[in-house]
Amino acid sequence: MVVVGNQWGDEGKGKVVDWLTEQAQGVVRFQGGHNAGHTLVINGHKTALQLIPSGIMRPGVACFIGNGVVVDPEHLMLEIGRLEAAGVEVRGRLRISESCPLVLPSHVALDLARESSRESRGLGKIGTTGKGIGPAYEDKVARRALRLQDLKHPQRLRDKLRETLDLHNFMLRAYLHAAEVEFEPTLQRLLELAETVVPLLADVGHLIHLGHGRGDRLLFEGAQGTLLDIDHGTYPFVTSSNCVAGNAAAGSGVGPGYLHYVLGITKAYTTRVGSGPFPSELPIDEPGSVGHHLHTVGQERGTVTGRPRRCGWLDAAALKRANIINATTGQCITKLDVLDGLAEIRVCVGYTLDGRDVDILPLDGDDIARCVPRYESLPGWSASTAGLTRWAQLPLAARSYLERIAELSGTPIAMVSTGPDREHTIVLQHPFEG
Ligand code: GDP
Numbered sequence: 173m174v175v176v177g178n179q180w181g182d183e184g185k186g187k188v189v190d191w192l193t194e195q196a197q198g199v200v201r202f203q204g205g206h207n208a209g210h211t212l213v214i215n216g217h218k219t220a221l222q223l224i225p226s227g228i229m230r231p232g233v234a235c236f237i238g239n240g241v242v243v244d245p246e247h248l249m250l251e252i253g254r255l256e257a258a259g260v261e262v263r264g265r266l267r268i269s270e271s272c273p274l275v276l277p278s279h280v281a282l283d284l285a286r287e288s289s290r291e292s293r294g295l296g297k298i299g300t301t302g303k304g305i306g307p308a309y310e311d312k313v314a315r316r317a318l319r320l321q322d323l324k325h326p327q328r329l330r331d332k333l334r335e336t337l338d339l340h341n342f343m344l345r346a347y348l349h350a351a352e353v354e355f356e357p358t359l360q361r362l363l364e365l366a367e368t369v370v371p372l373l374a375d376v377g378h379l380i381h382l383g384h385g386r387g388d389r390l391l392f393e394g395a396q397g398t399l400l401d402i403d404h405g406t407y408p409f410v411t412s413s414n415c416v417a418g419n420a421a422a423g424s425g426v427g428p429g430y431l432h433y434v435l436g437i438t439k440a441y442t443t444r445v446g447s448g449p450f451p452s453e454l455p456i457d458e459p460g461s462v463g464h465h466l467h468t469v470g471q472e473r474g475t476v477t478g479r480p481r482r483c484g485w486l487d488a489a490a491l492k493r494a495n496i497i498n499a500t501t502g503q504c505i506t507k508l509d510v511l512d513g514l515a516e517i518r519v520c521v522g523y524t525l526d527g528r529d530v531d532i533l534p535l536d537g538d539d540i541a542r543c544v545p546r547y548e549s550l551p552g553w554s555a556s557t558a559g560l561t562r563w564a565q566l567p568l569a570a571r572s573y574l575e576r577i578a579e580l581s582g583t584p585i586a587m588v589s590t591g592p593d594r595e596h597t598i599v600l601q602h603p604f605e606g
């Protein structure tokens with residue numbers, strides 16, 4: 173089963189993947205890097221994951237990082253160290269594809285310097301997480317990336333690093349007027365890290381194939397969200413990988429026949445971190461306003477960068493696009509409880525663009541920026557839905573809202589999340605039985 177974000181990320185993918193691991197044997201990350209921030213809450217205890225798959229908190233579940241993920245080995249060891257310090261067994265059940273491209277300190281320097289340069293040239297920042305993700309994917313596509321497998325060959329590592337750093341430093345110095353990254357300390361640190369990283373490397377595609385043959389249930393865990401996808405998102409305000417369900421195959425080393433069900437994670441409203449168009453956005457600063465409610469009650473602040481997340485009403489016209497791109501089988505609507513107490517709930521059902529009505533998110537970012545949302549109004553509910561575990565317990569107005577989302581976005585609701593904890597979950601049609 174593939175679990176992907178249906179909006180601009182932070183839909184609650186980590187929570188849902190962790191919940192689903194009760195019935196799964198493995199979790200596979202297939203794209204992105206440590207720009208992701210997935211928060212799991214288990215019996216009130218919070219764990220934040222960035223690179224490690226959200227299966228790690230369930231003992232016995234195998235965790236895989238596929239070839240589509242870019243890996244910063246420094247961050248990887250930090251995250252493993254944090255989990256181990258909290259008593260979680262990691263190394264025995266984490267396997268990483270040796271084909272993963274590396275994220276180097278010079279990628280971080282390039283990412284940050286590019287953002288400053290865009291700003292000073294009046295282009296506006298993308299608002300990246302500053303983790304070097306974009307530059308690392310650029311090197312992969314340009315066929316000059318260092319890959320984890322290079323850590324096994326010190327001489328090859330030295331040669332490739334020299335070549336790559338020469339280019340990075342040229343760009344940093346001559347074009348971006350930023351500080352260079354030194355070769356020798358970078359190499360020495362990679363050689364040190366290699367000792368702990370190399371034992372985790374494996375042929376992930378083949379391991380998934382073997383698990384599949386044994387009848388294992390595997391979860392392919394997306395990072396970011398459909399509208400941040402490099403091809404299908406609000407370009408250029410996107411991340412640098414394909415976040416859509418179709419990439420679960422290419423990014424993990426198996427074919428689409430291994431995927432079966434696609435679960436789209438949809439927040440009951442919309443949020444976005446970083447720049448870029450967002451038609452149903454509301455101001456979040458004014459106390460008493462809906463935007464302020466979503467921001468504060470939803471605790472909408474980025475896990476990776478701590479930036480406030482922009483907030484707005486649910487955009488069903490954007491969801492319609494996401495459900496087509498992902499061929500979503502069922503949706504899990506998360507953070508329903510955040511809407512408790514709102515008198516009225518609005519859903520964006522389409523837009524007016526240059527005087528015409530449009531009922532699906534346009535493809536051109538400049539068009540999206542000119543879209544004026546058209547809203548449908550639904551009654552809110554005053555009762556609390558926080559922590560509910562059964563559909564029948566939900567207020568009638570909440571059920572009507574969920575049913576309307578399914579209708580407008582073209583995909584049935586399989587699950588509803590009513591709180592951050594693993595247990596705060598309602599199942600309508602279990603995705604493993606769908
Ligand atoms: P991800 O990147 O898609 O995994 O999502 P994040 O973890 O970045 O953001 C989702 C946030 O909402 C996290 O802090 C979760 O603990 C929290 N969360 C997830 N589901 C729910 C829910 O149903 N209700 C509430 N109130 N919080 C939730």
Ligand code: IMO
Nearest residue numbers: 181182208209299300301395396410411445446
């Ligand atoms: P999860 O997996 C939300 C956004 C950044 C920026 C853009 C490009 O937690 O949902 P990048 O560093 O990737 O080059 O930044 O993408 N972004 C995310 N927004 N959730 C994420 O991950 C994100 N990962 C990247 O804010 O707008």
Ligand code: MG
Nearest residue numbers: 182208209210
């Ligand atoms: Mg997140």
